[in-house]
Amino acid sequence: MKIETLAVHAGHRIDPATAAVTPAIYLSTTFERQADGSYPQGYHYIRDNNPNRQALEQCLYQLEGGVAAAAFSSGSAATMSIFQSLQAGSHVIAPLDAYSGTASVLKEIFVPWNLSVTFVDMTNPTAVEQALEPNTRLIWVETPSNPMLKITDIGKITDIAHQANALCVCDNTWATPMGQNPFKCGADLVVHSTTKYLGGHSDVMGGVVITKVENDLFKTLRKIQTIGGAVASPFDSWLVLRGIQTLPYRMRGHSENALKVATFLSEHPKVEAVHYPGLPTHSGYEIAKQQMHVFGGMLSFQVKGGREKAFDVAAKVKLFTRATSLGGVESLIEHRASIEGVGTKTPNNLLRVSVGLEHPDDLIEDLAQALN
Structure with a gap:
């Protein structure tokens, strides 16, 4: 299915109760438990799941060609969840020229938590290889970069990461799924600030992590999302989903x-x-x-x-x-x-x-x- 069609239909369905074409906004923070203790509709509490957030996540992973997504309250929260999923003592390679917030998160929050980080010119694969350490677990790619718009060869950096048994994560915020498909280049995770082009109207804040494989790592990200609670609100999810239709x-x-x-x-x-x-x-x-x-x-x-x-x-x-x-x-x-x-x-x-x-x-x- 072409991206124009996915943008309009992914995550959308006719409301079974009213036949409404436009989805409702489900503001409820809690959902009724049946007498036997079950939740047949699949919703328990807003921090765990919500119909609007679920619809947005379904749309986003289909747009990127992944299998699952976790929508957060901001792009920074999405970014932090990825670093939080790493074990203490892990090493991260990140771009010299990247969103300043990503660098700040690494240097000011996760380095004191015993993650180590090396910043390199990500456009130079040799420099990336030379920065590898035995405990390298993740290479972060941002292309085009912010603010110098440097271009990283996602495929080459992914190969380097996988040869070192590390993950390659691509921040695809600036390019969007319309501009490039990191999974087709081998990336393991894709992250977006949905505040930007996906929302598209400067009126909503959010972020998302999308995975190519629903593995133990993504289960950890889900746990961080649920326990930490930095989830996309129903209305914010609704706004981003609406914005994507014209992406x-x-x-x-x-x-x-x-x-x-x-x-x-x-x-x-x-x-x-x-x-x-x-x-x-x-x-x-x-x-x-x-x-x-x-x-x-x-x-x-x-x-x-x-x-x-x-x-x-x-x-x-x-x-x-x-x-x-x-x-x-x-x-x-x-x-x-x-x-x-x-x-x-x-x-x-x-x-x-x-x-x-x-x-x-x-x-x-x-x-x-x-x-x-």
Whole structure:
């Protein structure tokens, strides 16, 4: 079944009680036990399961080509559950250029809990191999990366992980299932912040872990989800499920607009560099062509003149909103190094852009006046 059809139908069913086409929102925190102590409908307590969350999980694992999914209250909660599933003393390899929240979770929470981590250039398979240790249990991949949009060869890194009896986990938030399929490249788990493109309207927070095999590891993730309680709420699950129905068409629009904006910026005399995997000049373009179906709606660019000039450009835009996050229908721009704070490796003249669904000519005109 094609992804456009899955996006509309996966996780959806006609309500048997009312024949409603749109699913209801089940806000109940608890469910009736039968006289014999059973729960024939399969629902016991909201932390264990909920009809809306179950429907969302079914949709998400079908979109990614997995077999099961666990929906969390945020992308960070989903990420943390994966690291929590590892035994103390395990070693993790993670990208130098990754979402700052992932690095913070590792360094500030799990290293004190006796996980060790090595940050490497994930675009260099040799560097990944050299970082392996006898206790390496997981390699974390984020491609395209945040905010430099580096492209990692998922297949090569997965091979390295499996040869070391480690897992390969891919953060697929920026690419989405419309953009790439990490399971087809060999990844073991896929993680998303559903806050972003899956929800698609900047009005809901969530995360998900999807597995290719329903094994003991995933059972542990389920246990963490249930006992820890960082689960997606019924309404949030309903919103993400609704957003997914338009995902394929939104991603085409985001990607088409981003390529046009990136092309304009790459030719502008006041722009030092543009980072977008859909540009033939991008260092990861050939890999991106092989493993991505569309190149996504995220890009970043470096302004000539340093930090002050970058701030000046961000201050002058009129259509772009100066805000964190990404994946909504509106275009956003931010000075990423300021958001990441002390220790950031992001260039100080870099602006990260989430290209929305406005007309690309209007977005280009806005950037042109801000740059000039």
